Amino acid sequence: MARSLPTAGLAAAAEPSAPTVPSAPAAAAPRDLAAAWQQRFGSLVQNLLPPVLGFGLLLVLWSIIAQGNPGIPGPQETWLQAQEIFRDPFYRNGPNDQGVGWNVLASLQRVSIGFGLAALVGIPLGFVIGRFEFLSRMFNPVISLLRPVSPLAWLPIGLLVFKGANPAAIWTIFICSIWPMVINTAVGVQRVPQDYMNVARVLNLSEWKIATTILFPAVLPYMLTGVRLAVGTAWLVIVAAEMLTGGVGIGFWVWDEWNNLNVKNIIIAIFVIGLVGLLLEWALIRLASAFTFEEVKA
Template sequence: MSVVSLNKEKNVHTAEPTVNSAPAQPVVAVVIPLSTTATAATPSLQRRSTWAATTRPVFEWLLPPVIGLLVFGAIWATVAALTQGLPGPLKTWQSAVELFSDPFYINNPNDMGIGWNILSSLKRVATGFALAAMVGIPMGFVIGRYAFMSRMAAPIISLLKPVSPLAWLPIGLLVFKAADPAAIWVIFITAVWPMIINTAVGVSKVPQDYMNVAKVLNLSEWKVVTKILLPYVMPYMMTGVRLSIGAAWLVIVAAEMLTGGMGIGFWVWDEWNNLNVEHIIIAIFIVGIVGLLLEQLLVLVAKRYSYE
């Protein structure tokens, strides 16, 4: 046998695996404790993050309006300082505190508190608005439901809707022979158009498939209105109601300036005759705040009776 073959056999023999007789060493896990500084800082960081998550939405909701009011007050104070006779925010606030310290006093029929005037205007607006709703909403359903009625009413609405509400005041005075019904008439004619138009548009937008289902089920007209049309038309109708109440509250001030008697409009005109500019500015804020409250009330009603 050659030397080469001996070496190969030797290599093969030496290449066989050998069993290690030494026992396996156990694996030891080393636990390194966290530092006391990091452990103490973790609850503090959690409290900070919780506080930030809680207060951030409040600041995002509250801070922009506050900044806007401050900017508005600064502009108002600057204009008042440059304009003779125009009261600034501080003087107007002092007058408002004095005015609302007794808002329901009665000295005589021509000298009553601001509270009575606000209630008188709200009463007229509520009456005219209710009459407009009783007429405008059903008329909107009829116009939107039947094409013949829609074509018949279109020229009348197009002709009368652009007319200024105050242009109807002389007609009201002529027909009703009194200032109070004439003011209510102006509120009615102002509030009725948005209700008619928005309700009619909502009815016309109802999908034809819904009406086909009503025909298949042989539903009565009352069930078609209450079960199909009303749920679908509710958003359109409430939009018209909100537009109507806003326009009615704006118009009542001008109407009462012309008709006289009791009301926020007459009160503004009376304070102008007395050159009490602070009270005029206060009345402007009162009109804006009451209008905002009326609109928000209708928003809540719309959400309460929403079918979505």
């Protein structure tokens, strides 16, 4: 009799085994997610830790100085006073008794007017000086002579000419803000690649067409840098000018608090001035980055 083959075993061996699912991607996904979170956390720590340590060191030094000098309030006293001041920053009890908010707005208004007038004059003047060599040689000595003059030296001239504190402060802002815009715009025009001007000459473009289609886009980053420097200078100058001229403004507010021997309010004003200047700087940096381009090199 023929022996029967073990068909059951053969059938089992013939059946294809189910494919095994690799577990590596499933295990890699949590690792990638953890690595991404770790990278984000590390970047956050690197960005936040240095300024936090810097401000912490400032507070420690401030506390040590305040403990050794009873006339200087410490951080906690100043913080409590700041809460009181900013509870109603826009109160108004008369022309010389107004909240810190109104004083900041008055200073910003003067800065805006003086800076705006300086931009209207300085930017076109910078274009002309940078475009024509003769005008550059004519105006450069004058700019080099007047630019280093202290801002407050111009204030008496403004009081003499305009017969008022407010226009004199605006004049001081104007004369100190104009130089960065003139110089940076002129430098930008002079650094326009000569190939651009050769193309304009071949196309027989008018001077207006050259200024609007070639010079302005190429000079815009330089011009915005001058604007940023001018705004910083204007904000520095207005505080000192208002201390001398009086009226409403953050500089006058600081001087008035000094006359009242209110040192806590003076320290608060220092931080307010710095914060407003920081916000102006940040806004102009963002504006400049939107119009700044990198030259593509072959």
